[in-house]
Each structure stands twice: as C-alpha cells, then as structure tokens.
Amino acid sequence: MRIRLSQLTKTYKGGVHALKGIDLDVPTGMYGLLGSNGAGKTTLMRILAGLLRPTSGTVLLGGHDVTTKEGRLAVQRTLGYLPQDLGVYPDLTARQFLDYIALLKGIDERSARRRRIGELLEVVALTEHADRKLKGYSGGMLRRVGIAQALLNDPRLLIVDEPTTGLDPEERIRFRTLLSRLAGERTVLLSTHIVEDVAQTCRYLAVLAKGRLVFQGDVGALVAAAHRQVWTVTTSGAAPSTGRIVAALPHGSGMRYRVVAPVPPDPSARPAEPTLEDGYLALMEAAAPV
Numbered sequence: 279m280r281i282r283l284s285q286l287t288k289t290y291k292g293g294v295h296a297l298k299g300i301d302l303d304v305p306t307g308m309y310g311l312l313g314s315n316g317a318g319k320t321t322l323m324r325i326l327a328g329l330l331r332p333t334s335g336t337v338l339l340g341g342h343d344v345t346t347k348e349g350r351l352a353v354q355r356t357l358g359y360l361p362q363d364l365g366v367y368p369d370l371t372a373r374q375f376l377d378y379i380a381l382l383k384g385i386d387e388r389s390a391r392r393r394r395i396g397e398l399l400e401v402v403a404l405t406e407h408a409d410r411k412l413k414g415y416s417g418g419m420l421r422r423v424g425i426a427q428a429l430l431n432d433p434r435l436l437i438v439d440e441p442t443t444g445l446d447p448e449e450r451i452r453f454r455t456l457l458s459r460l461a462g463e464r465t466v467l468l469s470t471h472i473v474e475d476v477a478q479t480c481r482y483l484a485v486l487a488k489g490r491l492v493f494q495g496d497v498g499a500l501v502a503a504a505h506r507q508v509w510t511v512t513t514s515g516a517a518p519s520t521g522r523i524v525a526a527l528p529h530g531s532g533m534r535y536r537v538v539a540p541v542p543p544d545p546s547a548r549p550a551e552p553t554l555e556d557g558y559l560a561l562m563e564a565a566a567p568v
C-alpha cells in the first residue's frame with residue numbers, strides 16, 4: 279500500500295512543532311524511518327495509524343485520505359500497528375490475548391479466530407509458548423506477540439514504532455528478520471533510532487530531524503552522501519578537535535579515531551569507506567553541527 283504525505287504538519291497544544299511540512303512518498307516493501315529521540319517519528323506513526331489528527335496537510339494511504347472519517351474507516355481494516363508501548367494483560371496467555379484482540383477487531387467467528395491465531399503463532403515462532411502467561415515472556419517474545427496482534431486482519435500496511443529498543447542482539451536480529459519476511463507485498467514502515475536495523479532490512483528510508491524531513495531515498499544514496507566526510511585519524515592519544523567522533527580504538531601506543539566531518543579534521547586524516555551510520559551522522563552533522 280502506497281503512502282503519500284503532503285505538507286503534513288503537527289503542532290501540539292502548548293506550541294511544540296512536532297512535524298513541519300512533511301512531503302513523503304513510501305512505496306510497497308520495507309521502509310525505514312530514522313530519527314533521534316523527539317524527531318517526530320511517533321507523531322508521524324500515530325497520524326498514519328489514524329490515532330492522531332494532523333494540524334494540516336494530507337495523508338493518503340492507498341488513495342484514501344486518513345485525515346477524513348471516511349478515509350480512516352476505509353483503511354482501518356487494512357492497517358496493522360505495533361505501538362512503542364503495547365499494553366498486554368500479563369495474566370492472559372498469548373493465545374488468550376490474541377483471541378481477545380481478534381474479537382475487538384471484529385473477527386466474530388470462533389473457528390476463524392482459532393485458525394488465524396494458530397497461523398500467526400507459527401509466523402512469529404511462538405506456538406510452543408502460546409499457552410504460557412504473558413508475564414513470563416521476554417521482551418522479544420512480547421514484541422512478537424505485538425506483531426501477531428498487528429497482523430490479525432492481514433494488513434496491507436504494517437506500522438511498527440521502535441520495536442527493537444531494549445532487545446538483546448539475538449532477539450533484535452530475529453525480530454527484524456521477521457519484519458523483512460512480512461514485507462513482501464505489504465508495506466512495512468519501521469520507525470527506529472537504530473541505524474543498523476534499517477541498514478539490514480530496508481532498501482529505502484526517510485530521516486526526520488526536529489520535525490523536518492532531511493532525507494528520503496535509497497540506502498545507497500545516504501551512504502554515498504557521506505563520501506569524503508568520514509576520516510580515520512591516528513594520534514598519540516589526543517582526539518581531533520573538530521568533527522563527530524564515531525569510534526575510538528587503541529592503536530599501537532596511541533589511538534585511532536573514526537570521525538565524521540565535512541573537511542579533514544586533521545592534516546593526517548585519511549578518507550574512510552562510509553557506512554549507513556556515517557551517512558546518517560553526516561546528515562545530522564549538516565542539520566545541527568556539534
């Protein structure tokens with residue numbers, strides 16, 4: 279399902295400008311939305327999910343304008359949302375919890391619910407834990423229950439807000455692989471501040487900084503934008519005084535620094551091959567130099 283945003287703004291009561299004139303076009307497949315804390319990601323996700331009204335602008339999901347009541351109703355059935363803070367009932371088992379959400383989503387027929395929940399427990403690899411109470415689940419397992427509830431209505435658009443925060447490395451990799459598998463013909467919009475999650479799963483991404491869209495395009499273009507902006511500096515110990523240091527490793531009797539800066543941070547600096555993280559940091563550096 280294609281997403282088209284035009285001139286989208288959100289100003290909260292009290293005057294916080296959370297989104298400032300966003301124009302964005304999201305194709306089908308897995309799409310990353312990167313931004314630091316407070317950049318406006320959750321605000322954007324909640325507007326897309328129809329839970330928050332924008333101050334101005336249009337939001338088209340598969341051609342329906344979700345800023346109108348008719349548009350929201352039209353897309354409700356084709357949208358799945360995993361919020362940052364999904365509340366669960368700890369005394370329910372995963373199967374009971376999913377059954378309860380399926381009822382809320384209007385899957386009235388008991389056998390249809392049972393079948394769908396069985397399928398989804400398989401998809402998220404929780405079948406063997408399905409009859410355990412949620413209070414005994416790890417963070418990663420709870421996140422997978424969250425995905426299962428978002429998939430109950432087989433949505434064409436799946437919105438996931440910072441799903442890997444706080445997960446251990448194995449769970450993070452497992453979770454993002456699951457999201458990639460789900461993408462296929464769906465649009466999966468992954469909002470995160472973890473650059474590696476986007477690098478490993480998305481071909482396209484957008485970057486938000488302080489409510490503004492500062493990049494949209496393919497991952498390769500953001501990496502390429504950091505060309506000749508990433509440097510290796512080897513010193514006897516002292517850190518370079520300009521640029522953003524992204525790594526510092528002991529090297530012989532001194533130190534080797536990796537630095538993101540628009541110009542060489544030191545006469546001895548050598549250009550280094552950029553990664554997506556470097557591209558992201560170079561963009562942030564340009565938006566708000568340290």
Ligand SMILES: Nc1ncnc2c1ncn2[C@@H]1O[C@H](COP(=O)(O)OP(=O)(O)OP(=O)(O)O)[C@@H](O)[C@H]1O
Nearest residue numbers: 290291294296313314315316317318319320321322
């Ligand atoms: N209900 C609200 N009322 C007033 N200001 C808000 C509200 N919700 C968010 N904000 C402000 O809007 C800005 C964007 O917040 P938002 O939660 O969308 O960012 P985010 O990128 O999701 O951040 P995080 O990664 O920390 O969740 C922040 O300055 C935040 O303090």
